[in-house]
Amino acid sequence: MKHTIAIVGAGISGLLTARVLAERGASVIVLEKSRGVGGRMATKRVGDAVVDQGAQFFTTKDPRFSSWVEAWGARGLAGRWPGSTHRWIGIPGMTAIGKHLATGLTIEREHKVTAARRHACGCWELDIEEHGILRAERLVLTAPVPQSLAILDAGGVILDETLKSRLQAIRYHPCLALLVVLDGASNVPVEGISPESGPLRWVGDNVKKGISPQVPAAVTLHASADFSARHYGLPETEVSALLLEAARPWLAGRNVVSSALHRWKFSEPRSEFGEPCVWLPELTLGFAGDAFGGPRIEGAALSGLAMGERVASHLLH
Numbered sequence: 001m002k003h004t005i006a007i008v009g010a011g012i013s014g015l016l017t018a019r020v021l022a023e024r025g026a027s028v029i030v031l032e033k034s035r036g037v038g039g040r041m042a043t044k045r046v047g048d049a050v051v052d053q054g055a056q057f058f059t060t061k062d063p064r065f066s067s068w069v070e071a072w073g074a075r076g077l078a079g080r081w082p083g084s085t086h087r088w089i090g091i092p093g094m095t096a097i098g099k100h101l102a103t104g105l106t107i108e109r110e111h112k113v114t115a116a117r118r119h120a121c122g123c124w125e126l127d128i129e130e131h132g133i134l135r136a137e138r139l140v141l142t143a144p145v146p147q148s149l150a151i152l153d154a155g156g157v158i159l160d161e162t163l164k165s166r167l168q169a170i171r172y173h174p175c176l177a178l179l180v181v182l183d184g185a186s187n188v189p190v191e192g193i194s195p196e197s198g199p200l201r202w203v204g205d206n207v208k209k210g211i212s213p214q215v216p217a218a219v220t221l222h223a224s225a226d227f228s229a230r231h232y233g234l235p236e237t238e239v240s241a242l243l244l245e246a247a248r249p250w251l252a253g254r255n256v257v258s259s260a261l262h263r264w265k266f267s268e269p270r271s272e273f274g275e276p277c278v279w280l281p282e283l284t285l286g287f288a289g290d291a292f293g294g295p296r297i298e299g300a301a302l303s304g305l306a307m308g309e310r311v312a313s314h315l316l317h
């Protein structure tokens with residue numbers, strides 16, 4: 001079956017692109033390599049705990065994003081961080097937002113796109129790992145930019161040299177995330193801690209945040225960009241030992257009951273493209289995501305909304 005638009009990636013930018021287009025009646029399919037949706041807005045179970053392992057909270061400045069957030073708040077899918085007037089969280093975890101946005105859309109999970117070819121008829125042919133080929137008239141890539149470029153390279157797609165070098169210049173910080181469940185209460189303040197130096201850039205307790213009531217403490221530790229780059233390939237036991245040592249002041253001498261390490265290769269863009277999205281009508285190809293709209297959830301969301309509008313206006317012509 002040929003779809004009008006294929007979107008690679010079910011993070012917030014891909015899901016909002018899909019929603020805008022589906023609301024205009026377009027036939028959209030979203031292809032996501034993971035089992036879940038939401039991308040870097042990810043919540044994980046560690047033992048009995050519920051832990052946000054990627055983004056911790058989001059803020060809103062732009063009314064185009066605030067109106068979505070208020071609607072999520074009204075449905076109980078988003079709420080304020082305890083004691084904060086400006087931080088929003090997903091309830092019961094960041095993934096709630098992705099799951100909600102995915103409702104009613106055609107989404108193929110565990111569908112990793114490995115190559116995109118431009119066919120002679122002007123449409124796109126996508127190779128999907130273990131799932132064969134899918135055809136679409138238009139293609140929107142919302143994975144981190146190096147992953148999107150790899151998909152196009154594998155299909156022999158030639159981009160304008162200036163655009164290609166601008167896209168190739170977008171790099172991301174890695175982030176090592178250690179999630180730990182403790183046998184007693186932590187010393188982490190309700191609002192979390194963002195150390196300015198040292199191995200950690202974030203320490204937050206998901207129990208105090210209100211998303212994991214089943215355990216005494218469930219702490220998210222995010223390593224700094226510098227630490228993550230230097231220790232990215234170390235075995236889990238070594239990374240865990242170093243991060244637990246760095247977090248000692250906030251762990252109140254408690255024992256670790258269970259833990260999990262996640263390696264975010266593309267955590268946040270180090271530079272921005274400078275436009276909310278890219279749409280190439282001659283190739284019927286688009287790029288969206290936080291590298292375009294800004295390096296946080298709001299930026300990724302605004303990029304997805306802008307991409308949806310661009311493709312929708314292309315459908316009219």
Ligand SMILES: Cc1cc2nc3c(=O)[nH]c(=O)nc-3n(C[C@H](O)[C@H](O)[C@H](O)COP(=O)(O)OP(=O)(O)OC[C@H]3O[C@@H](n4cnc5c(N)ncnc54)[C@H](O)[C@@H]3O)c2cc1C
Pocket residue numbers: 008009010011012013014031032033034037038039040041053054055056057058059111112113114142143144147151175177222264266267268288289290291294295296297298300
């Ligand atoms: C550790 C960490 C902490 C953060 N903290 C915050 C925070 O507190 N506040 C905030 O606002 N932002 C935070 N961010 C940033 C925020 O999460 C991102 O800016 C935003 O979620 C990006 O959304 P996106 O749609 O652009 O990309 P993503 O969420 O990365 O979505 C891209 C999707 O594409 C999929 N994909 C990739 N390649 C393929 C392929 N070949 N085939 C199919 N699917 C593919 C991926 O699996 C993913 O689901 C944090 C991020 C990290 C990692």
